[in-house]
Amino acid sequence: MDEFNRRFRHIACAALVREKVDDLAAQVLLAMLDAECQHGTCVQQERSAPILERDIAQRLHVINTAPHRIRETLSVLAADTSELISSINGNHGGGTYCVNMKRIVDLIKIKEVEAVVRGRFGGPACRIFRLLLLKRNLEQKQIAEMAMIPIKDTRELLYKLLKAEYVQMQEVARTVDHAPSRTFYLWHVDIVRVVEQVGQELFRAASNLRCRLMYEMSKRSETFSILELIQVDRFKGNSPKIAFTSCQRHNLHHIRHIAAALELSLMQIDELIMIFHVM
Numbered sequence: 001m002d003e004f005n006r007r008f009r010h011i012a013c014a015a016l017v018r019e020k021v022d023d024l025a026a027q028v029l030l031a032m033l034d035a036e037c038q039h040g041t042c043v044q045q046e047r048s049a050p051i052l053e054r055d056i057a058q059r060l061h062v063i064n065t066a067p068h069r070i071r072e073t074l075s076v077l078a079a080d081t082s083e084l085i086s087s088i089n090g091n092h093g094g095g096t097y098c099v100n101m102k103r104i105v106d107l108i109k110i111k112e113v114e115a116v117v118r119g120r121f122g123g124p125a126c127r128i129f130r131l132l133l134l135k136r137n138l139e140q141k142q143i144a145e146m147a148m149i150p151i152k153d154t155r156e157l158l159y160k161l162l163k164a165e166y167v168q169m170q171e172v173a174r175t176v177d178h179a180p181s182r183t184f185y186l187w188h189v190d191i192v193r194v195v196e197q198v199g200q201e202l203f204r205a206a207s208n209l210r211c212r213l214m215y216e217m218s219k220r221s222e223t224f225s226i227l228e229l230i231q232v233d234r235f236k237g238n239s240p241k242i243a244f245t246s247c248q249r250h251n252l253h254h255i256r257h258i259a260a261a262l263e264l265s266l267m268q269i270d271e272l273i274m275i276f277h278v279m
Helices: 002-020 023-038 053-059 067-079 101-121 123-135 140-147 151-163 191-219 221-235 246-277
Strands: 085-091 094-099 168-173 183-188
Touching: 002 023, 002 101, 002 246, 023 053, 023 067, 023 094, 053 067, 053 094, 067 085, 067 094, 101 123, 101 151, 101 191, 101 246, 123 140, 123 151, 140 151, 140 183, 151 168, 191 221, 191 246, 221 246
Parallel strands: none
Antiparallel strands: 085 094, 168 183
């Protein structure tokens, strides 16, 4: 299981880098992470051990990539404002780099949280959420101006996000009586708290989907019993003694469609649970 978790973490990190940079950058990152694990220090800490550029190039020789392209890709990754990797120094073997593993994992989780916010509350709410992640402690008017959203809509979205606990509000009173007219209301995002909350919501969503699947299957238990009898007869080489009615055939088609949709959703949620609870 540890090996599976490690590989899942590496693939997820490479997918983020592929999205932000390109495919070669993702392969370079995977080579760095695999080198770390083969030396017995699998990346779970904030940063990997230093890795020489020439060692990275040796691991990528199977894809016939010119050394200068690897060097250029490493420079792009090191210069990226997301701080995906860090350049330590240069020597006769080329530069030395390390992977900022915690930073990449944090970016993956933030990306998934933003997707949840967009899915539940829409694009403008996601824009507000991103703004508060970047700026922190903004007043409602500032948020409306910077996000380019009407003040009324901004107010409604902020309180929806507050109710769902995706954003937080802090009162800063200018007087001891805390009069609303003399109080600042500053909005911010506690990303650690939000990530933890989304992780718990995913467990609840997975549980609800499994319950729904079991319920749908139990509703059509008679149809499944008939199907089982037909399959037993066919397995024995006999002609089925019973057959589906048109209504039962419709039920079977319907439950197969529902089960496929629910199982696909479960697979997607299970992958997100891995991101929030294993990485």
